[in-house]
Amino acid sequence: MTADALDGIDDVDWASLGHAYGSAEDVPGVLRDAVGADEELARDAIEHLYGSVYHQGTLYSATPWAVPFVARLAADPGTPRRAHLVNLLGAIAKSEDARPEVLADVRTALARETSRLLPLLDDPDDDVRHLATHLLGHLPRSTAAEVVPALRARQERETSPLVLAGLLAAAVRLSPADSAEWPAGELAPNRPAAASAGALWAIADAGLPWPDAATDAVIRLWLDGEPLKGWIWSHDPFSHIVARLDRASFTRICRALFERGGADAARTAIRTAYQRCVRSRSAREEFAPLLAAGIDHPDVQVRVAAATAVRDVTAAAALAADSLAALVADPRAADDGSPEARLVELAFETLIGLGDPRWHAPLATALTAGRVTSDGLHLLIDIGVPCDPALLAAVRDRLAALPAQWSSERGGYDGLQSRMQWHNEVNALTRLPHHWGPDAADAVPELVRFVPHDEWWAVRAIGAIGPAASAAVPALAQVQDDPTAKWERRLDYAQALSAVTGDVSRLSGLVAEAVAAGETVAAARVALNRGLPLDGIIPALRDIAGTPTSDEHAIMDRIEAAKLLLDADAAGPQDAAVLSAAADALDAGKFAAEVADLTGRLGPAAADLVPGLRAALLPDDRLASHPAALPLRMLTGNHRTFHPVALALRRLTGDTEPLVEAVRLKFPYWGVGPWLVESLRELGADAAPLLPMLRELAHGDDAISLFSGVEGQQVRRDEEQRGQLLAVLAELGH
Incomplete structure (x- = not known):
C-alpha cells in the first residue's frame, strides 16, 4: 500500500519547485526513506521533511505538491511511522507563513484530502487520533460541514481524554458559532478532566462567551496539576485560557490555586500571575502580595518561582524583603547547584536591586564561597555600588581561588557547563575592579594572574586603575610585544600599559607597526580613540576605502575605513573613496544597514545611492x-x-x-x-x-x-x- 500512496510522485517536476534548502528534487526520495525499512534513514528523512517543506513554520512552493502524497501515506494503516506524517500535515495546515499563492495552494490541497483524512479519527492508535484532531481542526473552514459531524460522531465513542479535548478544540475552531454549546456542556464535574479543560481552552481560544460555571471549573481542574499534559493543541493551556479572562476572574483563579492547591497548582499561580505582571503595569501592585507570599511557601520550587518573579516586580520585592534577608543570612548553608542555592542567589539579587543594606555582609561571605551569580555581580555595577574594603577583599579572595586558565582536560557536557560558569564568573569579577577604577588598586596582584590569558575585563581593569597598577607592567608588556599575538589583543594591552605608565610612545609605535602589517582599520580606531596623530594612517585608510573587492570581510573594512576618514575629518561628503566604498558595498547586497549609516552622514553627495537603498x-x-x-x-x-x-x-x-x-x-x-x-x-x-x-x-x-x-x-x-x-x-x- 505504501508504494500505491506514492503513485505519480515521479511525474511531478520537483526540480522546478523549492523548499527551505533549495531545489525540491529530493522530495520523492526523502518520502520513500521516511516510510522505508531502515529506521535510521527514516528518522533522518522525517527530520528533513520538517526542515524543508515545513521549515520553522514557513511553507514553500513544494509544500502543496507534497501534501497529497503525505496525506495518502498518513491515511494508509500499513504505513510505518504514520504519527509523524499526521503531525507534519497538522503543522502545515496550521501555518500561515508563506506567500499568499503558496498558502492558497496548500489549503486547496489539504481540503481535497478531507475525505481521505477523516478515517484517522477511528484509528486504533491513540496518538494518531490525537494528532488527527489537530490536523482536521486546522483544515480550511470550508471543510467544516464535512469535518464537524465526524468529530461529533467520534466524541460519542472516544475513550482517550486528550483526544476528547482535541475533538472539542477542532470543532470549535472550524465552526465556533455552530459548536458553542458543545464545550459548555463539557464543564460538568462528571466529565473527564481533560475534556473539560479542552472545552475551556476552546471557549477562550474562540472568544466565546465565558459560561458562569467556567471560572469554578478552571479552579477545580487545575488544583491537582495540569490536566492536559502532552496536548498537541497547546503547550500551556492554562496560560492560554486565563490570559483571555477579565481581571476579577483571573485574580480569583490564581489566589485559589495558590491557597488551596498543591505545589504544582501554587507554582502555576505564581508563574501565571507573574506573566500578567509582565504584560500589565497595573497588575504589578495587585499581585505583589501573592508573589511575595510565595517566598514563604513550603515547596522549594514554588519559592524559586516566586523569587524569580519578586526579583523583577519591585512592589513584590519590597513586601518580601524580610523573608529574602533571612534567606541570605547564611549563604553557605545550601548545597551548590540546589534549588535552595538558587533561591539564595535570587534573594541577593533582589535585595541589591532594592538597595536593602542587608545584602552587604552576607554577600562578602557568599562571594568568597562562589555563591553569587554573575547577574548579581553585574547588578552591583549597574546600580553603582561603590568599592569598600569588605567587598574588595571578597572579590580578591574569589579571584585568587579561580584558575587563571581553564583546563582543556575537562570534557563533555558537564565540562562545557563548568567552563561557562567559570568564564561568566571571571568576567563579572574582573568587571567590578574596572568599574571601581583606582579604588580597586589592591586587587592588582589578583588581576595580573589573568593578564596572559585575558578574555574578560582584567586588562581593562588594570588600565582603569591607572598608575597604581604598576606591578602589572611586565605582564602587559610581554603580551604587547609578543609578535605571535593577534594585533587586536596587542593593541588592547598597549592601551592599558599606556594608561598605567602615562607613556604613549610605545602605543604610537605599535599603531604604526599594525598599519605596516595591514591592520590599518584596527590601528586607526585605537589612534582616533586615544587622540594619537593620524597623519601616517590616512593614506592607508584611503587606499582601503577606495579599493574594490569581492571579499565580504574586506568590504566591511572598506566601510569602516570610510567611516574613520569621516570621523578624523580627513574626508568630506564628496570624497571619491568614501562614495565608492558605499556604492560597492550596497551593490554587494549584504551590507545595506552598514551602508545606510555611512550614506546618512554623507548627505546629498550620496544621492546616487538612493535607488539601491530603496530596494534594500x-x-x-x-x-x-x-x-x-x-x-x-x-x-x-x-x-x-x-x-x-x-x-x-x-x-x-x-x-x-x-x-x-x-x-x-x-x-x-x-x-x-x-x-x-x-x-x-x-x-x-x-x-x-x-x-x-x-x-x-x-x-x-x-x-x-x-x-x-x-x-x-x-x-x-x-x-x-x-x-x-x-x-x-x-x-x-x-
Whole structure:
C-alpha cells in the first residue's frame, strides 16, 4: 500500500519547485526513506521533511505538491511511522507563513484530502487520533460541514481524554458559532478532566462567551496539576485560557490555586500571575502580595518561582524583603547547584536591586564561597555600588581561588557547563575592579594572574586603575610585544600599559607597526580613540576605502575605513573613496544597514545611492508579495536593514513614510533605545503619526514590548523603557 500512496510522485517536476534548502528534487526520495525499512534513514528523512517543506513554520512552493502524497501515506494503516506524517500535515495546515499563492495552494490541497483524512479519527492508535484532531481542526473552514459531524460522531465513542479535548478544540475552531454549546456542556464535574479543560481552552481560544460555571471549573481542574499534559493543541493551556479572562476572574483563579492547591497548582499561580505582571503595569501592585507570599511557601520550587518573579516586580520585592534577608543570612548553608542555592542567589539579587543594606555582609561571605551569580555581580555595577574594603577583599579572595586558565582536560557536557560558569564568573569579577577604577588598586596582584590569558575585563581593569597598577607592567608588556599575538589583543594591552605608565610612545609605535602589517582599520580606531596623530594612517585608510573587492570581510573594512576618514575629518561628503566604498558595498547586497549609516552622514553627495537603498527596504520577494510577514522579519533580523535604511533615506531625501513605518514596526519588538531618540529627532513634526501609539505605551497599562528584555527581567525592562520614553516625549515637546 505504501508504494500505491506514492503513485505519480515521479511525474511531478520537483526540480522546478523549492523548499527551505533549495531545489525540491529530493522530495520523492526523502518520502520513500521516511516510510522505508531502515529506521535510521527514516528518522533522518522525517527530520528533513520538517526542515524543508515545513521549515520553522514557513511553507514553500513544494509544500502543496507534497501534501497529497503525505496525506495518502498518513491515511494508509500499513504505513510505518504514520504519527509523524499526521503531525507534519497538522503543522502545515496550521501555518500561515508563506506567500499568499503558496498558502492558497496548500489549503486547496489539504481540503481535497478531507475525505481521505477523516478515517484517522477511528484509528486504533491513540496518538494518531490525537494528532488527527489537530490536523482536521486546522483544515480550511470550508471543510467544516464535512469535518464537524465526524468529530461529533467520534466524541460519542472516544475513550482517550486528550483526544476528547482535541475533538472539542477542532470543532470549535472550524465552526465556533455552530459548536458553542458543545464545550459548555463539557464543564460538568462528571466529565473527564481533560475534556473539560479542552472545552475551556476552546471557549477562550474562540472568544466565546465565558459560561458562569467556567471560572469554578478552571479552579477545580487545575488544583491537582495540569490536566492536559502532552496536548498537541497547546503547550500551556492554562496560560492560554486565563490570559483571555477579565481581571476579577483571573485574580480569583490564581489566589485559589495558590491557597488551596498543591505545589504544582501554587507554582502555576505564581508563574501565571507573574506573566500578567509582565504584560500589565497595573497588575504589578495587585499581585505583589501573592508573589511575595510565595517566598514563604513550603515547596522549594514554588519559592524559586516566586523569587524569580519578586526579583523583577519591585512592589513584590519590597513586601518580601524580610523573608529574602533571612534567606541570605547564611549563604553557605545550601548545597551548590540546589534549588535552595538558587533561591539564595535570587534573594541577593533582589535585595541589591532594592538597595536593602542587608545584602552587604552576607554577600562578602557568599562571594568568597562562589555563591553569587554573575547577574548579581553585574547588578552591583549597574546600580553603582561603590568599592569598600569588605567587598574588595571578597572579590580578591574569589579571584585568587579561580584558575587563571581553564583546563582543556575537562570534557563533555558537564565540562562545557563548568567552563561557562567559570568564564561568566571571571568576567563579572574582573568587571567590578574596572568599574571601581583606582579604588580597586589592591586587587592588582589578583588581576595580573589573568593578564596572559585575558578574555574578560582584567586588562581593562588594570588600565582603569591607572598608575597604581604598576606591578602589572611586565605582564602587559610581554603580551604587547609578543609578535605571535593577534594585533587586536596587542593593541588592547598597549592601551592599558599606556594608561598605567602615562607613556604613549610605545602605543604610537605599535599603531604604526599594525598599519605596516595591514591592520590599518584596527590601528586607526585605537589612534582616533586615544587622540594619537593620524597623519601616517590616512593614506592607508584611503587606499582601503577606495579599493574594490569581492571579499565580504574586506568590504566591511572598506566601510569602516570610510567611516574613520569621516570621523578624523580627513574626508568630506564628496570624497571619491568614501562614495565608492558605499556604492560597492550596497551593490554587494549584504551590507545595506552598514551602508545606510555611512550614506546618512554623507548627505546629498550620496544621492546616487538612493535607488539601491530603496530596494534594500524589501530585500526578498516574499516580503514584497506578502507585507504581513514584515513584522516577523523585523523580529528575526530585517530590522537591521529596514530601520537604518529608512533613516538614511529620510536624511538624503526628506522622505517621511519609510522611517515612520520602520519605527512603527520595530518599536513593539525592540522598545526604547538610542535608535528611537535619533529617529524622533530626525522626524521632528513629521513624527505626528507615531505619537498616539507612543503616548499610549508611555501612559497606558500595556507593557512597551513583550519581546525586549531577558526573561525574568522584563518588568524592570519595561519600567526602565517607560521612563526613557516619557523623557524622549518630553524632550521633543510631546
